[in-house]
Amino acid sequence: MSSAPMSGRKAQAARNDELILQAARAVFTAEPGAPIAAVAEKAGVGISALYRRYPSKEALLQKLCGDGLRLYVEVSERSLTDGGDPWEAFAGYLRGIVDADSSSLTIKLAGTFTPTEELHTLAARASALAVEVHGRAVAAGVLRPDVTVADIALLFEQLASIKLGGEERASQLRHRYLTLMMDSMRVPPAHRELPGPAPRDEELGVRWVPHG
Structure with missing residues (x-):
């Protein structure tokens, strides 16, 4: 009952x-x-x-970052189990991490709270997977060998900083510039049609309008 x-x-x-x-x-x-x-x-x-x-706020921040790391691990593991085309597996990893948007948490929350042992373990796992995903793409000859794991981490942060318009528009623009980045990283270089329209002057200008 x-x-x-x-x-x-x-x-x-x-x-x-x-x-x-x-x-x-x-x-x-x-x-x-x-x-x-x-x-x-x-x-x-x-x-x-x-x-x-x-x-506490600390507990809430720990939860947010833990969820972000678990999603990063999930996307990375899925890429590594993809037995298809090596470039497409790597590209799926890149797109998945951009969609997960865990880099936004890194940009804003790094250094603002004390990580738990669980978070340290998750971070180590995520880092190891990033190295493995990168190494597999280089070994397959589809990724420029001079592009490092750290390069890719900072590229994720650059893409996460794009926040024009609402969530849908920001995602569209992030994938537009991810495609540009991927074309320059791929071996041999690719030249594909970019997804989504380029930002308009009005979209760029609205950033200067005072909030509130």
């Missing part, structure tokens, strides 16, 4: 958790110094509900 109400409470808790994490990502990647109350407000949940799940 009591299983249905419990199931409902669990479902509501899961929905609240998802809302909190989405809000936290948006709030803290925009302003790492924002108070945790700003997350509750954006998520539309009470501050007590947030604190029941995450007792």
